[in-house]
Amino acid sequence: MAQTDQQPRKPRGGRNLPAAIGVGVGLGAVVAASLFVVKAVFMVVVAAAVAVGIRELTSRLAERKDVHVPQVPLLIGGVGMVVTGYFEGGQWSAAVLALTGLAMMVARMATPPENYLRDITAGVFTAFYVPFLATFVALMLAADDGAWRILLFLVVTICSDTGAYAVGYKFGRTKLAPTISPGKTREGLAGGIGLSMIAGALLMHFLIDGGAWWQGLILGGCAAVTATLGDLAESMIKRDLGIKDMGTLLPGHGGIMDRLDSLLPTAPVVWLLLTVFVGN
Known part of the structure; x- marks a missing residue:
């Protein structure tokens, strides 16, 4: 007789997914x-x-x-x-x-x-x-439209992470940096870049005064690359320190630094591109 009981799939990275979602929504509400x-x-x-x-x-x-x-x-x-x-x-x-x-x-x-x-x-x-x-x-x-610029910055960075997770989880086969972050794949990176570029094109066109969709494509693509590099850089730091998370403040996420890892290196890139494209 075939065994029908199946073990529940372990959340990726051992995270508490409901807690992670709840904390993410709460942080989004505070930011907004x-x-x-x-x-x-x-x-x-x-x-x-x-x-x-x-x-x-x-x-x-x-x-x-x-x-x-x-x-x-x-x-x-x-x-x-x-x-x-x-x-x-x-x-x-x-x-x-x-x-x-x-x-x-x-x-x-x-x-x-x-x-x-x-x-x-x-x-x-x-x-x-x-x-x-x-x-x-x-x-x-x-900047005069600073709130919209921050929203653009946050969305393209989050889309990079979301796209990489979704595509990598479903189609990921080729490891991106196995010695640093074994869960990251090249397919996931492509998915993150694609979603971030789409979000950048839409938001640049509709939210930023004087912005054009093609500028958003460039901005989104660059943001996805720097977000990934930032994530890998903190993974290097944590591996050197021999830890999984920087802290425990945010259930399901780790510490504040575990959420800032992709945002921090992306901020100067987005600021520079916005300054070049539409000024201050």
């Missing part, structure tokens, strides 16, 4: 409410995400590699980069990045000199990787 009610309030959300992301990354570095980054100047400088980027522009954010590096060098002098260079290097990397890249979100938001 802050973005389209009072634009500046969205900066509070970005600054909070940056602070939590910094804390997650530096905590994992301390736990797994015994790397101790000066926390206070990094957190103050990180939030400062985002805020000054929104109100004053990118040149001020770059200045705050430099000052943050100097402040960490001074703060680290309060402890023994062993591993001084290692700790400061990790601190400068964190300052660039999390808050400075997030500054480009603030620069997009500062």
Whole structure:
């Protein structure tokens, strides 16, 4: 007699899918409410995400590699980069990045000199990787149509991940980077690029004043590539640290950094292309 009982399929990556969907919907609601009610309030959300992301990354570095980054100047400088980027522009954010590096060098002098260079290097990397890249979100938001630019940025990045997951799950055969992220496939990458390009063309045409559909195709394709590279880069970091997730704050997703991995490197690319295509 044939066995009829089947084991339920394990969610991809061992994730709790209902929890992941619920958290995703909740995050989307927070972003939409802050973005389209009072634009500046969205900066509070970005600054909070940056602070939590910094804390997650530096905590994992301390736990797994015994790397101790000066926390206070990094957190103050990180939030400062985002805020000054929104109100004053990118040149001020770059200045705050430099000052943050100097402040960490001074703060680290309060402890023994062993591993001084290692700790400061990790601190400068964190300052660039999390808050400075997030500054480009603030620069997009500062434009007159900033809310729509942020919506475009978020949608094309999410479509990249969604398209890659759907196509890779159904048709994925050829591994993209098996030693870094075994679940990613070239077919999935193609699906992510395709969906992101379609979303970019539609949103650029209908939401961005002066935008054209062909510009959206370029923007969506570039965003999908940088989103994938960002995901792979964080996978490299997590493999080096020997962890699965950066944190546990978001059920079904991991930590804040596990959600920002594709968004952070995509932000400067989308900002640059929007500036070239339609200006500020």
